[in-house]
Amino acid sequence: MRSWPTVYIPDLSERFRLPPLSLFDSSDAALKVLPQQDTYRIYVCGITPYDATHLGHAATYLTFDLIIRYLKATGADVKFVQNVTDIDDPLFERADRDGVDWKALGDSQIDLFRGDMSDLHVIPPDHYIGVAEAMPLVIDAVAKLDEKKSTYLVEGDKYFRVHADPHFGERSHLNESDALKIFAERGGDPQRDGKEHPLDALVWLTSKPKQPTWPSSFGSGRPGWHIECSAIALHYLQPSSNSEFSLDIQGGGSDLMFPHHEMSAAQSAVMTGKPFARHYVHAGMIGLDGEKMSKSLGNLVFVSKLISQGVNPMAIRWALLNRRYREDAMWSGEVLNDSMLAVDRLQLNLAKMEVAPTDVVITQIIGALSEDLDTERALRVLSSWMDETEAGASGGNAGELSRALDTLLGIAL
Numbered sequence: 001m002r003s004w005p006t007v008y009i010p011d012l013s014e015r016f017r018l019p020p021l022s023l024f025d026s027s028d029a030a031l032k033v034l035p036q037q038d039t040y041r042i043y044v045c046g047i048t049p050y051d052a053t054h055l056g057h058a059a060t061y062l063t064f065d066l067i068i069r070y071l072k073a074t075g076a077d078v079k080f081v082q083n084v085t086d087i088d089d090p091l092f093e094r095a096d097r098d099g100v101d102w103k104a105l106g107d108s109q110i111d112l113f114r115g116d117m118s119d120l121h122v123i124p125p126d127h128y129i130g131v132a133e134a135m136p137l138v139i140d141a142v143a144k145l146d147e148k149k150s151t152y153l154v155e156g157d158k159y160f161r162v163h164a165d166p167h168f169g170e171r172s173h174l175n176e177s178d179a180l181k182i183f184a185e186r187g188g189d190p191q192r193d194g195k196e197h198p199l200d201a202l203v204w205l206t207s208k209p210k211q212p213t214w215p216s217s218f219g220s221g222r223p224g225w226h227i228e229c230s231a232i233a234l235h236y237l238q239p240s241s242n243s244e245f246s247l248d249i250q251g252g253g254s255d256l257m258f259p260h261h262e263m264s265a266a267q268s269a270v271m272t273g274k275p276f277a278r279h280y281v282h283a284g285m286i287g288l289d290g291e292k293m294s295k296s297l298g299n300l301v302f303v304s305k306l307i308s309q310g311v312n313p314m315a316i317r318w319a320l321l322n323r324r325y326r327e328d329a330m331w332s333g334e335v336l337n338d339s340m341l342a343v344d345r346l347q348l349n350l351a352k353m354e355v356a357p358t359d360v361v362i363t364q365i366i367g368a369l370s371e372d373l374d375t376e377r378a379l380r381v382l383s384s385w386m387d388e389t390e391a392g393a394s395g396g397n398a399g400e401l402s403r404a405l406d407t408l409l410g411i412a413l
């Protein structure tokens with residue numbers, strides 16, 4: 001599937017050294033330093049294309065954009081893959097409800113998403129892959145699970161035995177009753193008769209009336225949700241045989257920690273015999289008026305709508321950066337207004353001939369990012385620089401700061 005246009009990233013002056021990046025790993029529940037490598041392989045779960053792009057999506061993709069920017073600035077090569085869940089129940093249900101073709105609905109939302117990501121200067125994935133186009137890979141992955149004897153049938157639907165992975169559950173740290181509850185809330189079917197274990201996950205659904213189906217050696221049907229991410233990540237990130245993990249980073253919002261990332265990691269581990277990701281990184285949820293912003297609640301604020309109302313996309317970026325990425329946060333008109341003012345102020349200060357010293361600002365921003373992406377601190381450093389500049393301090397290089405903000409924070413004014 002077409003990605004969105006490449007984003008220009010200015011080089012950072014060699015005078016600035018980047019310390020290794022430490023990131024919180026939800027699987028180990030600890031802050032961990034990413035080992036220094038020439039290449040990093042990153043998989044970030046993409047949208048299910050209806051009701052895109054709300055600010056929660058934007059916040060999550062921005063988090064991974066910062067990681068990619070940082071790693072690239074260290075001189076490393078980053079291989080970045082993202083999927084599109086263009087075949088799934090919620091999409092069919094929405095298309096049905098609105099009397100539109102599910103494919104047309106998906107295509108229009110993916111287009112909107114690409115435009116929003118471009119406007120927000122989010123670096124595009126090297127491979128942007130829809131499930132429909134990846135069907136042969138997904139079918140191969142299911143066949144591999146069959147070969148490993150980790151599947152069984154219930155009325156023609158194929159399930160993955162989660163305990164085929166001896167480490168199942170270790171990444172999400174849930175007790176069984178919480179796991180069951182969350183599984184049911186997020187598309188799972190713990191109650192279904194005939195399942196060997198209530199948490200076993202659907203990998204292939206047999207053909208149903210009025211739903212698209214694909215032929216396969218194990219019967220016509222369509223894939224379950226989690227298998228698409230195992231299949232696409234393993235194929236497009238092609239781990240070398242001597243790498244300890246299939247990927248460096250598996251990412252998404254914290255709502256994907258369980259069951260989605262647990263399931264896709266367990267399936268991958270059974271297929272490859274090695275752990276899926278070295279690092280599991282999860283962004284906090286963005287809410288509105290005290291509730292998580294979600295399609296099902298319908299309390300969404302759309303990026304495209306704000307931009308069409310004349311909001312500078314960089315003000316949206318600022319607003320989403322002005323928080324700790326792992327924490328849940330609330331969006332409000334006030335957050336947006338403050339960010340619009342901050343970005344206007346930044347623009348004015350960066351245009352000045354005389355500005356406060358900038359080397360120290362860039363160094364401190366790098367330091368803040370290196371510590372689990374402390375963007376809130378980075379923006380505080382920037383605000384202090386604006387205070388000093390407005391108070392008449394001099395000796396800085398506005399052009400260099402401007403480029404560094406673009407390189408590291410994706411703020412391009």
Ligand code: 5CA
Nearest residue numbers: 045046047048056057060085252253285286293
């Ligand atoms: N297609 C699947 C992943 S394979 C999916 O979760 N799609 S989604 O459209 O529901 O979400 C896309 C991404 O945005 C996911 O990483 C999800 O965790 C994240 N996300 C969804 N809602 C929010 C929110 N309110 N705040 C932050 N991130 C969110």
Ligand code: ZN
Nearest residue numbers: 045046229260
């Ligand atoms: Zn996914």
